[in-house]
Amino acid sequence: MGSSEPTRILVAVSESTIKGYPHASISSTGAFDWTIEKIVRSNTSGFKLLFLHVQVPDEDGFDDMDSIYASPKDFRNVRHRDKVRGIHLLEYFVNKCHEIGIACESWIKKGDPKEVICREVQRIHPDLLVVGSRGLGPFQRVFVGTVSEFCVKHAECPVITIKRRADETPEDPVDD
């Protein structure tokens, strides 16, 4: 009936893709809210949340199409900006956990999200992995890939995919 060790839930979180929206993606906050409301509930001491944010190295390629890189410092600036954004994202979730009173840890990795998430599962052995999903149709999936489908197949722990609610889907469903 529940060991003394808390259930460790790894939540993969991502930044919003919507420009000028400097926050967690809709699917990430949806996955987090669902986990708190339906799994953790009032039993905050029974769980520990682990937030993993994977940054794609050239994620901001589109934003930076018009940027001019003239010196090593320009690249350092980009890397600094990415770091600040990543930390800001994790701060959002850590603050939420602090308010609720649930233990948590958070960290950033760089690479292909689906591969890094599965590698981190192998490394830290969570009891459960929670991944948000945009809930795209098959046609859209071909172009954007889905991290959640890959994790369900390959992660070495149980996985829950939380689909975005229909009323939260932005105009372009690929946005998040």
Add this chain to the structure above:
Amino acid sequence: MGSSEPTRILVAVSESTIKGYPHASISSTGAFDWTIEKIVRSNTSGFKLLFLHVQVPDEDGFDDMDSIYASPKDFRNVRHRDKVRGIHLLEYFVNKCHEIGIACESWIKKGDPKEVICREVQRIHPDLLVVGSRGLGPFQRVFVGTVSEFCVKHAECPVITIKRRADETPEDPVDD
């Protein structure tokens, strides 16, 4: 932080395929035990478990190869035996819940398990569906199909697949 309504978890359970083993399948008990240990923990009042057993109408075709059906009563006997087995299976899980002190409901449906499970999800709107899985490789999956993969794709609620532990896999991994 958890509404007053309990989180309703639908657990799809099946009978063991091992002859003379008149109990729940290894993957069903694994999925149940995991749900209690990792999700429900000590918060028994926060959850309600819903057990669904789907009976395949000709599931026992192999066992009955040598049977002779000579009268309508013979068919009634088979149906009666199926019913008794299904009830016995549900009794196992309901008794467990009773011991633990967690609310539950259980029922039997007939049909193709994967389709019936998804239809029941549409009907009763659980917060979460838990399905055990034998964790078969791609070659074995071709022949036996997997209920869990279908549910992950088609069920209209979050789904957790609990793979059977390696040390619980029977000699023939298709058995369960």
